[in-house]
Amino acid sequence: MVREARLQDSKAIAEIIVETWKYAYTGIVDKDYVDNLNVQSFIQIMMRNLQQKKETIFVYEEDETIKGFISGKLLKKDNYQCEIVGFYVLPEFQQAGIGKILFQHINKYFSERNCHKMILWTLKGAKNNSFYEKNGGVISHEKLLKIGEKEYAGVGYSFNLHSITGQ
Template identity: 30%
Template sequence: MKIREAHINDAPAISKVTVDTWKTAYRGIISDEYLNNLSYEEREKGWREFPFHNSFIYVAENETQNIIGFAAAGPERTSNPVYSGELYAIYIYKDQQNKGIGSSLIRSVMKRFEQLGIYSVLVWVLSESPYRRFYERNGGYKIDSKLLEMDGFKSEVTAYGWLDIRAKF
């Protein structure tokens, strides 16, 4: 497995990971109708519009150089007075989970934040997602929750934070 910084040409593969992992990770949490209507093309359009000028994505590739997961991050988006950085997304194909890929991706993101002089980071996670424990295992702690309304669905989300990533990563 190799971790590298993504570029715009990775958008189709990142879109596929996004859609496929949403369909496995969020089944039973987000409506089947919403999940069944997810489109590679729509997600690709969104990833092509990703603000690479001030944010970044790391991808995990398998031995055949296929992207099997990614993490996207950048400046915190809600003007939080405590947290400067935000992990926007981290997704890994279900059959590739529990192999250390997520931990490698999050370490890469946190190292990049350190290089940028950003030491406090948060991530928003669907509150019902069993994957939220990943952040707890990686030293994140619950700091907030709110109702998220996005693209036609509503769900509670929980924020996990790291006040000083240098202490953990």
């Protein structure tokens, strides 16, 4: 089931971020950075984001376990009206359709708020990039993304929400 995240979900979301980073970005991002990811710091970030409504966050929960989440925000830019900020599914639940359910849910959410074009930034060569391409994403931008003290090649996937949602 997909639902809006609550403050008490912060710890589960933080744990998903850390575990998923270790799975998805090992070999792409500096090993020391990945090894030193701290659940506690992400708990604080997620609590602040939820309290201040910096992002809209949806979790996928099944059997009282949060297995993934997606977050996004509205933008005030001409080319894009919305952005996916975070999108993580625990590695043991990937390839089970959870990502697609979360992705469709946030796309519907944004479409209902008159968003037509969406962007999502990720690392070039990341394991998840094929998912974005299968779901209508097209690489439209490249830039360096600062992670820790280093910069990495990043790509921006653009999505036309009307073609995804069928509206």
